[in-house]
Amino acid sequence: MHQFIEVTNAALPVLYGILFAAYLSAFLGKGEVWVRRVTSFLPFLVVLHGAYLAGRTIHLGHIPLLSRSEAMSTVGFCLAVIYLIQERQVRVREVGVFVLGPAWALQLFSSFHIQHIVLTQDPQFQGALFRFHVFTSILAYVGFAVAAFYGVLFLLLLREIESRRLGFMFSRLPALETLSRMNYRTVLLAFVLFTLGVITGTVWAIRVLEDHSAVDPKMIGSVVIWLIYASFLGLSALRRWQGRSGALLSLFGFAAVLTVFVALNFLLPSFHDFL
Amino acid sequence: MAGQNYRSTPVDLREQLAFDEETTKLAISSLLGNGEISECAVLSTCNRSEVYVVAESVESGLSRIRETYTNLFQIPLATIDPILYKHQGSKAVHQLFAVAAGIDSMVIGEPQILGQVKDAFAVASQSKATRLILNRLFSQAIEVGKKVRTETSIGSGAVSIPFAAVEIVKNIFDKLGNRSALVVGAGETGVLAARHLKNAGFGSIVLTNRTFSKAARLAEEIGGSARRFEDLTECLVASDVVLCATSSPEPILKAATIAEVARDRKMPFFLVDLAVPRDIDPAVRKISGAILYDLDDLKVIVDRNQKQRIKEAERGRSILEEEVGRFGRWMDALDSTLTIRLLRSKLERISGAELERHGKGLSPEEKKHLQRFAHGLLNKILHTPTLRLKSMNGSSASSEEQRIVKDLFALEEEDGE
Incomplete structure (x- = not known):
C-alpha cells in the first residue's frame, strides 16, 4: 500500500499536467482528435486520485485533511470530481482548463510537500459518518466555488456581447445558455451534497458531542448558506432566475460561503476549529 | 494551367x-x-x-x-x-x-x-x-x-452581415432547434436573413410583413410560418431572436414594448436591426435583458473578421510554400525515376540486339551464359548512375543531371520513337 501511495503521489501531478494541456488545447480550439482522446481519460484519473486518498486514509488511519498538503490534494480531487460530473452532463470541454488548472496546481504542491506519515487525530473525529460529513461538505464548497466561477464566465461573455466588443471570451467560451445551465446544475449538485453534509454533521454532533445545547457559529453560518442556495434554486424554478440573475446569485452565495468559513474562522471560537 | x-x-x-x-x-x-x-x-x-x-x-x-x-x-x-x-x-x-x-x-x-x-x-x-x-x-x-x-x-469569424448576426445568436443559445426566430419584413434583406436563420438550424421561423401575402409566400418558400403584422407583439413574446428589415420610415419596435417582452427571460432577448432607417428604437440598448445590434454594429464585426482572415491567409501562404516544395520534390523523384527507366530500357534494347547478333551459332547453354553475363554487366554499369540520380532527388542539380543523362544517351529521341 505504501508503495502504491508513493507511486500515485508522483504520478498524479504528471497526469493532471497532461490533462491540463489537453483542456487548454480544447479552450484554444486546437487539436480536436488528441484532445478528445486525452480528455476521455479524466474519469480514470479521478478514480486513481480517489484510490490514492482512500489508500492514505486506510494506510495512515486518518482523513487526508490533517496537513495542508493532504487538504490540497483532497480539494484538487473534489474539483476534478465536480468538473467531471458537470462535463458528463453538459458535454462541454472548453472550460475544463479553468477547473483542472487549479486541481493540477494543488496536487503539484501537495505531491512535493506531502509526507506519508501517521498524524494524530482526536478519536472522536473518526468513523464513517464523520468522514462522510467532511467529504460531502468539502465537495459541496468546491461545487459552490466552481458554480460561482461559471457565473463569472457567464457575466464576462454577456458583457462582451452587450458591449458589442466581441473578443477573446466570445470566440472561446460556450454559449451563454450552456454556461447558465452549467452554473445551475453545479449549484444543484453542490446543494444536494451540502444538505447531506449538514444532515450527517448534525447527526454526528448529536452522537459524539456531550453538550447538545452548544451553538456553533459555523453551524449557524451553514444554515444561512443553505437558505441562500435553497432560495437560489427556488427562484430559478419559480421565476426563471437563471442567466444573469442566476450567475449573480451564485456569486452572492459563494461570497456568503467565504464570509462564513473564512471570516468566522478568525473571529469566533467554534468546534469546527479542526478544519 | x-x-x-x-x-x-x-x-x-x-x-x-x-x-x-x-x-x-x-x-x-x-x-x-x-x-x-x-x-x-x-x-x-x-x-x-x-x-x-x-x-x-x-x-x-x-x-x-x-x-x-x-x-x-x-x-x-x-x-x-x-x-x-x-x-x-x-x-x-x-x-x-x-x-x-x-x-x-x-x-x-x-x-x-x-x-x-x-x-x-x-x-x-x-x-x-x-x-x-x-x-x-x-x-x-x-x-x-x-x-x-x-x-x-x-x-473563422463571420464575414457577412447575416452570418455575423447568426454567430452572435449561437453564442447566446446552445441549441437553436428549440428556439424561435421572428423576421419582420419580407423584402430582399428579410428574405436573406430568414434563409440564414433557417440554415443556422432554428426550430421555428415566423415571418411578418405589412403585406401578409408576401410574408406567407416567403414562409412557404423557407418552411416557416407567417403571421399578420397586427400580431407583432404576440409574435415578439414567443420569439427568442428578432430580426427587423422593413422599409418603415419610423421605428416599429418601441423601447417600452421590448422592455415588457424582455422581462423575466432566462436568456437575453436578442434583436437585430438590419433596416435603414432603423426599425428598432435605439433606446432598447438600455433595457436590461435585451441586446440590440444594428447594421453598424455588425459591419464593425464583419470588417474586423475580414482583417483577421487576411492575416490568417498570410500564415496559410507559408503552408502553401511548404506544400508546393513537397509537390516539386515528388515531381523531381518522378522525373528521375522516368530517366532511370528510359536509360535502363535503352541499354536493355542495345544489349538484346547485340545478344541476338552474337548469339547465332551458339548452343542454348552458351546463349544463357552470355545472357547472364550481359545482364550482370548492365546492372553493374547502371548501379552508380541510378544511385546518383536517386540521391539527387529534390536538389537543384537534379534536373541538370537528368538533362545530361538524357542528352548523352539521346533518351528523349528514343522515347519519341
Missing part, C-alpha cells in the same frame, strides 16, 4: 465562361483529343474557371486550353486571351493549392471552394482524364485545403 476569375474578368463575361457538368465533360474530351495533353481537369465556380493540364509542352497545353475556351463558349480569342492568367510548373501548383485553401477566394477562407475542388477532381477522374500527376496534384490540393483551415483561423 490557364483560367479566369473575379479579378481578371467582369461578372457578365464570367457568367458566359462558367463550365457546367456537360461543358466540363466536353472540355475534357476536347483537351485530350489530339494526344498533346495526357491529363486534364476543369475547376469551375461562380467566381472562376480554371483548366489544369499535363501537356507535352507549355505552348501546346496553353494553345489547347485557349481553343477549348473559344470553341466551347463561342467567344473570340481576342476577348478570351487577355483575361486568361497562365501558370506552369510550381506556379500552377501554387495556384491550385491557394484556390483549395480559400486564399484566392473573393471571400477569404470560404468553405465551399474545397468541395468544388473535390468535385472537379471527381469529374475528371470519372472521365479518365487524370493519371499519376493530376491524381497526386488534386489529392494534395485537397489535403492542403484542409491543413490550412485546421492550422490557421482562415475560416
Whole structure:
C-alpha cells in the first residue's frame, strides 16, 4: 500500500499536467482528435486520485485533511470530481482548463510537500459518518466555488456581447445558455451534497458531542448558506432566475460561503476549529 | 494551367465562361483529343474557371486550353486571351493549392471552394482524364485545403452581415432547434436573413410583413410560418431572436414594448436591426435583458473578421510554400525515376540486339551464359548512375543531371520513337 501511495503521489501531478494541456488545447480550439482522446481519460484519473486518498486514509488511519498538503490534494480531487460530473452532463470541454488548472496546481504542491506519515487525530473525529460529513461538505464548497466561477464566465461573455466588443471570451467560451445551465446544475449538485453534509454533521454532533445545547457559529453560518442556495434554486424554478440573475446569485452565495468559513474562522471560537 | 476569375474578368463575361457538368465533360474530351495533353481537369465556380493540364509542352497545353475556351463558349480569342492568367510548373501548383485553401477566394477562407475542388477532381477522374500527376496534384490540393483551415483561423469569424448576426445568436443559445426566430419584413434583406436563420438550424421561423401575402409566400418558400403584422407583439413574446428589415420610415419596435417582452427571460432577448432607417428604437440598448445590434454594429464585426482572415491567409501562404516544395520534390523523384527507366530500357534494347547478333551459332547453354553475363554487366554499369540520380532527388542539380543523362544517351529521341 505504501508503495502504491508513493507511486500515485508522483504520478498524479504528471497526469493532471497532461490533462491540463489537453483542456487548454480544447479552450484554444486546437487539436480536436488528441484532445478528445486525452480528455476521455479524466474519469480514470479521478478514480486513481480517489484510490490514492482512500489508500492514505486506510494506510495512515486518518482523513487526508490533517496537513495542508493532504487538504490540497483532497480539494484538487473534489474539483476534478465536480468538473467531471458537470462535463458528463453538459458535454462541454472548453472550460475544463479553468477547473483542472487549479486541481493540477494543488496536487503539484501537495505531491512535493506531502509526507506519508501517521498524524494524530482526536478519536472522536473518526468513523464513517464523520468522514462522510467532511467529504460531502468539502465537495459541496468546491461545487459552490466552481458554480460561482461559471457565473463569472457567464457575466464576462454577456458583457462582451452587450458591449458589442466581441473578443477573446466570445470566440472561446460556450454559449451563454450552456454556461447558465452549467452554473445551475453545479449549484444543484453542490446543494444536494451540502444538505447531506449538514444532515450527517448534525447527526454526528448529536452522537459524539456531550453538550447538545452548544451553538456553533459555523453551524449557524451553514444554515444561512443553505437558505441562500435553497432560495437560489427556488427562484430559478419559480421565476426563471437563471442567466444573469442566476450567475449573480451564485456569486452572492459563494461570497456568503467565504464570509462564513473564512471570516468566522478568525473571529469566533467554534468546534469546527479542526478544519 | 490557364483560367479566369473575379479579378481578371467582369461578372457578365464570367457568367458566359462558367463550365457546367456537360461543358466540363466536353472540355475534357476536347483537351485530350489530339494526344498533346495526357491529363486534364476543369475547376469551375461562380467566381472562376480554371483548366489544369499535363501537356507535352507549355505552348501546346496553353494553345489547347485557349481553343477549348473559344470553341466551347463561342467567344473570340481576342476577348478570351487577355483575361486568361497562365501558370506552369510550381506556379500552377501554387495556384491550385491557394484556390483549395480559400486564399484566392473573393471571400477569404470560404468553405465551399474545397468541395468544388473535390468535385472537379471527381469529374475528371470519372472521365479518365487524370493519371499519376493530376491524381497526386488534386489529392494534395485537397489535403492542403484542409491543413490550412485546421492550422490557421482562415475560416473563422463571420464575414457577412447575416452570418455575423447568426454567430452572435449561437453564442447566446446552445441549441437553436428549440428556439424561435421572428423576421419582420419580407423584402430582399428579410428574405436573406430568414434563409440564414433557417440554415443556422432554428426550430421555428415566423415571418411578418405589412403585406401578409408576401410574408406567407416567403414562409412557404423557407418552411416557416407567417403571421399578420397586427400580431407583432404576440409574435415578439414567443420569439427568442428578432430580426427587423422593413422599409418603415419610423421605428416599429418601441423601447417600452421590448422592455415588457424582455422581462423575466432566462436568456437575453436578442434583436437585430438590419433596416435603414432603423426599425428598432435605439433606446432598447438600455433595457436590461435585451441586446440590440444594428447594421453598424455588425459591419464593425464583419470588417474586423475580414482583417483577421487576411492575416490568417498570410500564415496559410507559408503552408502553401511548404506544400508546393513537397509537390516539386515528388515531381523531381518522378522525373528521375522516368530517366532511370528510359536509360535502363535503352541499354536493355542495345544489349538484346547485340545478344541476338552474337548469339547465332551458339548452343542454348552458351546463349544463357552470355545472357547472364550481359545482364550482370548492365546492372553493374547502371548501379552508380541510378544511385546518383536517386540521391539527387529534390536538389537543384537534379534536373541538370537528368538533362545530361538524357542528352548523352539521346533518351528523349528514343522515347519519341
